[in-house]
Amino acid sequence: MALDPKVLDDLAKKLADAVPTGLRDLQADAERNFRAVLQSVFAKLELVSREEFDVQSAVLARTRERLEELAARLQEMETALEGGSAGLKK
Numbered sequence: 001m002a003l004d005p006k007v008l009d010d011l012a013k014k015l016a017d018a019v020p021t022g023l024r025d026l027q028a029d030a031e032r033n034f035r036a037v038l039q040s041v042f043a044k045l046e047l048v049s050r051e052e053f054d055v056q057s058a059v060l061a062r063t064r065e066r067l068e069e070l071a072a073r074l075q076e077m078e079t080a081l082e083g084g085s086a087g088l089k090k
Contacts, residue, residue: 008035008042 016031023030048056 008038011035011038 012031012035015034016027019027019030
């Protein structure tokens with residue numbers, strides 16, 4: 001998943017702004033380094049976007065719904081089969 005570059009830029013800038021005033025000359029370099037480190041860390045986390053999460057949640061919900069439908073149909077078939085078998089034994 002590619003993280004929004006603006007989010008990384010904003011976070012890197014905030015970290016760079018936290019650098020003491022005596023080191024402001026290094027701010028641009030620090031901001032680039034923070035951005036690179038953050039991007040590397042987030043890439044290793046294998047995060048998914050909210051959109052991907054929502055899509056998979058919807059797929060799971062549809063699958064669960066279908067499974068419940070199939071379980072109900074199977075129960076109906078088993079009940080019908082048991083009812084038919086009982087009638088034959090009499």
